[in-house]
Amino acid sequence: MSAPKNLDMTDTPATLRLIQLTDLHLFADIKQSFKGCITQTALERTLDFIAAENLRPDAFLLTGDLAHDHKAETYLRLADMLEHFHVPSFALAGNHDNEVVMQSVYPSKGVDMHPWQNMRGWRILLLPTAIPNRADGRIDSKLWAQLSAKMQQPPAQPYLLAMHHNLLDHPLRAIRASVADAPQYRQALAHWPAVRAVLSGHVHQPFSIYEGHCLYLSTPSTGVLPYPKRVQETMSRPGFRLIDCFADGRVISDIICPMTH
């Protein structure tokens, strides 16, 4: 099937258009594969599609598992590839990253790891969750305290949270929340209507679940299919997430899967 030619999702222009790329699992060796995927090729195809379709994001959100080999040159090559779009990229570490190496490389060529970002009336918080040598995650308590303080006086600005690990379960996909004390954080978010959406990766599968006013969005890997096999064949394809954010706090989002294999 050929790619759709018009990906505009609404007649009203979005205030802010983001593209989330997650779980890239790149290597310095561009021919190296992970779980049967040559991850560099998958990312190239993804970025080629974004350029060819003229999706024109205002920024990229890179939500972890960026360089599977933790090498500085891999992180730098990613920055080189994104530089062609001439927009900023906001990055955080996943459980397969090395945050120390990332911080030694970024900011570079528009890729930035600063947790607080302001864009076109929206506040974006990059919330680190990765714990060295652990698959599961824990929310950065200092940043959470900062967020909590801002929510004591409900802000006029809409907020978007981006993290690597997922806060929600999805039983149909055999997904469990991968963040410690997830129910406690979700309970807090239920009382913070300014937080319009929480974006995550990690499970390499898409989902979209409303809990109260908050939209929890999971995004597949740019190339690496999830396990178990039955899930990858029936419910998941590699891709990325397009997120249109409007001035009134609305979020319209969908997964786009450029590859047809």
Ligand SMILES: [Fe+2]
């Ligand atoms: Fe991953």
